[in-house]
Amino acid sequence: MALDGIVVASIVHELTSLLPGNKIEKIHQPEADELIIALRSQGKNHKLLLSSSSQHTRVHFTNVAKENPSVPPVFCMFLRKHLQGGRIVSIEQPNFERIIKFVIESYDELNILKQKHLIVELMGKHSNIILVEAETNRILDSIKRVSFDVSRQRQVLPGLTYTLPPAQNKLNPLLIENLDGFKEGLTPNMSSPVYKVIYSSFTGISPLIAREICFNANVSDDQPLLALDEADYQKLFHSFKNLMTIVKKGTFIPSLYIDDATGKYVDFNVLGLNHLSYYRTETYESPSLLLESFYQNKDSKERMKQRTQDLRKNISLKLERLYNKIENLEKDLKNAEKAEECKVYGDLITANIHLLKDKEAAVSVINYYDPDMKEITIPLDQKLTPAQNAQKYFKQYNKYKTAVKEVAHQREIAVEEINYLEQILISLDHVTQLADIEEIYTELIETGYVKKRATNKKNTGNIKKTSYLKYLSSDGYEIYVGKNNKQNDEITFKISGKNDLWLHVKDMPGSHTILKCQEGEYTDQALLEAATLAAYYSKAKNATKVPIDYTLRKNVRKQSGAKPGMVIYDHFQTVYVDGDLAGLKVKEI
Structure with a gap:
């Protein structure tokens, strides 16, 4: 799944239509590698996310509220000093690379109007956000400082002259005007597959787009370059030219491709990919909405995993x-x-x-x-x-x-x-916010498994109380799922009624699940959906034929001295379901 030059071009197109003239109101740095910039123009507010995450690098408008550290990081304070109150002049994409350059004008401490460039390099593990003085092209600072010890090819440090990332001898595809230019631009590796030659020859084109070019040209993407005849070259150039025309015109179709059989995302792009048309396609009004939808859960889960790494260890x-x-x-x-x-x-x-x-x-x-x-x-x-x-x-x-x-x-x-x-x-697999981690950490302190850490009293009030998961079955029954042991005890012994249905995966760790009955009744459909959630939020996640025990809540009890979340139950029955959410029609509420 690539954030290639074409996707970046669509983002720049969207930003250019909305941001020039916007004033930078606030700058926050909720993560070590991420910025959120609040902008305002003519009574309209925008919130822009810039991420230099090695796995989920991106730039887009966002509506997601994130918790900010009580003390802003140094780079955040530095940007506030140089950019807050400034206005965005333009947004550029140098040489069709995965780079977005924000040209910003702001007044310095001597009240002199200066122009600065905020450059976001969207290049996987080499991603970075760099502030450059436009007049001298001197690096002022960056969110990731790259010393000689880290990279001998290119250093990113305050005071150095900013240079673009090392070129890979690729051509800008937007400058290719005819068949001869297309053929000359192809890397002369005659034994390589056609699609690989295409993405290796032109900037901004990913393997995904290279396969689309071959598919639209009705040329096998895996055949070697030496097998092509003149007609094949003509068809490939025609397909290539059509896609580049879409990019130049800005007629993008932000699309997400989903495999309904597994419920997983296959890929995304902004051109409308014919070779992925057999997957279910969700289209979005803008690249920002597409990227927010795609990355929100993935990025959140990845960050939570990083934050719980020490606890897991x-x-x-x-x-x-x-x-x-x-x-x-x-x-x-x-x-x-x-x-x-x-x-x-x-x-x-x-x-x-x-x-x-x-x-x-x-x-x-x-x-x-x-x-x-x-x-x-x-x-x-x-x-x-x-x-x-x-x-x-x-x-x-x-x-x-x-x-x-x-x-x-x-x-x-x-x-x-x-x-x-x-x-x-x-439980650590199911955390979605800092409060979830704090609840688990507090529980482990109370049970004696970890020592109490030194905390900043000013920060303790910022942690919000987290809540269990709430779903609505396809036929209208409420289903509660605990994300940790404290929540398991809460929904089992405080929230649910004695005649509600309690579910749990058989003989292995998993979340308590409650199916709220209506006048003591429930449907088979609601039972199966609740059982599927119980399987998914357990050690049997994504397994098949998972045994789920279910019984009336009154048959569940806690033994004296038992740890949080640990219960015994009887008078139960067992149903078998798959432990994934593919095709499940429940709604989170």
Whole structure:
């Protein structure tokens, strides 16, 4: 899924139609690699998101409200000093690259009108946001400073002259006017597939667009360049030219392609791709709406995953220790199974003590406990007398008997801890905001799994209380899903009624799910949809034929001293569903 030069061109087209003349009202930096700029012109407000994230780099208008740090980062303060109160003059895309340049005029501290360039480089892991002084082309600062240690080819540091990212000997496709220019522009690698030659030869063209050019030309994209004849070149140029005409005219069709079989996004672009027409297509009024729809959940999940990384590592380490403990307890239990053998040895030594001599390494006697009365050899400690050897075996017998009970108890405790910590990992997969992480962290402090960290008292009031998930089934029944253990307890024992339906994945970690019944009744459709949500928000996510237990909420109870989210239940039935949301018609409310 590529944010290629064509998508960037559509963004620049949208920004150019709305932003010139806009005044920069506020600048925020909610993430280390992301800016949100509030703009205003003629009574209209816009909020622009600039992201230099290595995975989700982008620029678009946004309506999403994000939490800002209580103390603005240094780069944010620097931009406020130089740009706040300034006006956007123009927006450019240099050489059809994945670069957007905002030309901004603002007054400096001497009240002199200066022009600066805010340059957003949308290049994957090399993405950056750079402020440049227009008059001298000198870098003032950047959201990511790139020193010589990081890159020997190109440094991005205050005081250096700004240069464009290293060119890759590609041509600007918008400048290609005829077939000869198209053919000459193609990289002469005759054994490479056609689509690869096309995207390797022209800036701003991704593999996705190269395949579209081949598809529209009715030329196989995988055949080598040397297999093309003159007619193929003509068809490819005609297809290429048609797409470039759309870009020049700005007649974009922002589209998202979705595989209904899996419910996953296949790709997106702004040209209307014929070779992906067999997927369901959602079109948007603007590139910003397309990018916001595509990236919002992906980016949020990725950032939440990064923020929970240390906590995941901590929990995973504890789980590993518990798994090792279970393994060692199993070994102890296997040894403890020798208890009866030790008792028999002790009894037989005692019964034959008059026949034994000191300092013997072993003795062979008749085993009276064997129906066949076979002879058995008993190992002896030569340092001990026969009576002392008998006492040693009796002591070992009593030790093993005690161990069997203790090992079983310790194993039960370890299994309970494993179930709890695996549930925590599931909860971490479902966090959507900082408040979710704080709830889980607070729970782990209360249960003693992590130490309380030093907090800034000024910041504690900024964390909002999070809420459980609420859905509406396709036939109108409310469904509640807990995102963590505290929410699981809340919806099970505070929100739901005793005759509502409680659901949970069978014998593995997962969220509590409540189906709100209407006068004690529910439909099979609502049950299946609630069960699917219970499967999706569990360890069985995306699995098939997931067993989901369901029972009336009154049959669910919490044992004394149980950890948050841990319950027992009875009088249940089981239904099997798939653990994905493909085709599910519930609505989040």
